[in-house]
Amino acid sequence: MSSGRITYTVSQLTGLVRAAVSASPALEDVFVEGEVSNLRMPASGHLYFTLKDAAAGLRCVCFRREAQRIPFHPENGMRIVAHGRVDVYDSEGVYQLYVDALEPAGLGALALAVEQLARRLSAEGLFDPARKRPLPVLPRRVAVISSSSGAAVRDACTVIGRRAPGVGVVVVPTIVQGEGAPAAVVLALDRAQRLSGIDVILLVRGGGSFEDLMAFQDEQVARAIRGCAIPVVTGIGHETDTTIADHAADRRAPTPSAAAEMAVPAAIQLRDEVATRAARLRQALRQEVAVKRRRLDAARERMARVSPDRRVPGMRQQLDGRAQQLRAALLRELGAKRRRLDRAAGRLELASPVRRLPAEREGLRRRAQALEAAGRALVRARRAALDGSRGRLEALSPRRTIERGFSVTLDAASGAVVTDPGQVAPGQRLRSLLAGGEVESEVVEGGSGGEASTP
Known part of the structure; x- marks a missing residue:
């Protein structure tokens, strides 16, 4: 191999190709016609598709800002004309068309684009009759x-x-x-x-x-x-x-x-319309006046039949009778209320606290004396019961038993009371409580015949 050869990295070679493509004015402003395939429209709003014919395919990308200006929705299988520039996509080392405009190819595709737009605007409510x-x-x-x-x-x-x-x-x-x-x-x-x-x-x-x-x-x-x-x-x-x-x-x-x-x-149509409506208005007014006049006449007749001049005397007589009835009813009600008041005053006097106070005070004094006597008797009984319990407790006290000449033997380590020879073993330390003090001892031999040595 020649020592003067030049070896490129993939990135370097891709950069050379990209520079050559970018330097070509013919690839900066191109129109390409073909059939759409592999169309993708992600959430980003960009369009990715391939334009193909019978012999080749061209990858295309249309970014969101340009895609929003496209007046129709591309579909797979649709023939379109794309405008843009050719450049190299470094990451994959392929060339592609960066599209800035799309239009349908042929009249049929153009009609389809119009139909798509009409459906979209209608769904949006732009043609709603309520908005007109x-x-x-x-x-x-x-x-x-x-x-x-x-x-x-x-x-x-x-x-x-x-x-x-x-x-x-x-x-x-x-x-x-x-x-x-x-x-x-x-x-x-x-x-x-x-x-x-x-x-x-x-x-x-x-x-x-x-x-x-x-x-x-x-x-x-x-x-x-x-x-x-x-x-x-x-x-x-x-x-x-x-x-x-x-x-x-x-x-x-x-x-x-x-x-x-x-x-x-048209002016003549307006004049005819105005004349027609004026005639209708006059006819309606005449009919309305006639109806109102008939209603007025009927009202006058009703008013004559119910004239106040004809009804006042009878109403005055009714008023006098009602006034007399009202006075009599008021006098009856007043007498009944006075009698109820007198009865209530008598009951109130009988139940007066002033009259009941001496008897209540005497009863309270007697109850206080009885309570005091009962308390003294209860204290005496409780004191007697306490003295008896104290005597019995002192009689059963271990200290009194020891004072009578007995002793109590305890395990020196645990403090447990020893009541049986079987509870001790040779070498075990014992503590005996006597009336004059305590004695410690050691078991020499356990069992019933055991002996304890006193140190």
Whole structure:
């Protein structure tokens, strides 16, 4: 082998490859079309998948920030176009595409992406009918968002001018087709709702192909419509065209002209409506007055029948009779209460503590004397019993037994009383209690014939 060869580590060689890839401008901005496989969407929000065709596969990663901007949900088997840059993943030594944008490949995939977005926004409640606002009955000023050069804005303004000449119209121009159209429409909606005195907004566009209407299939446009502070009426394309913006709007019209008719009622229709309602109101008022007059007449008749002038004499006589009954009842009740009070006073006098005090004091004195005598007798009896117990106790005391000439022998070690020769053994130390003191001795021979020596 040549001594001048160069040997790389795996990391060094991977670094060389990465540097070569990074130095290639063609790999910094690439579009790749293929079929999605091995799709993974972990909780981190990143997307990992492989783009493949019949001959090769390319690993791809789309980080969370870029993945959140993708307008559809990739699925295994879907053909897509991915945009990004190619770089080398050092840990595994493989190259992969770092994706910053995805779009479906072909019209079928594009329609699928729109359908997915519509289902997701509907599940979120963005199209809920309960969130849609009513249109004003008589708008004073209307904002029309559309291309300034298109036929849609001219049709809408013509219809408004013909139906209600007094309604003000403000055109908010925007592009309605192309890559920047969604952002432009969102900006136009924001400008329109900031204008002074706007009561309703028309978002209109003429007909076109499915791809031409993609600006109105955008999630941000739908959210801008739903978040607008002013009611929005859409008139996009032809009658057969329905976009996500139509679902998000407060009202949807099949064409721009129909949107203008829906937002602004015709003046002649308003006059007819006012006249019709006025006639109905007058008829209702006449009927209400007639009903009230009949009720008033009936009330007058009832009042005449129950007039106070006709009822006062009888009521006065009833009042006099009730007053007499009340006085008699009060006198009876007063006499009964006085008699009950007299009886209670007599009982109270009989039960007075002042009258019972001398007898109670004498009884207490007698009970105190009896208690004192009983106590003295009990003390004498207890003292006699105690003296007898003391005599018996002294008679049985071991000390008295010793004083009469007897002795008590104890084991010198344990202090236990020795009552039988069998309790001792030769060499055992004994202690004898005598009347004049104690004597210690040692057993020379145990048993009944044993002898004890005294040291």
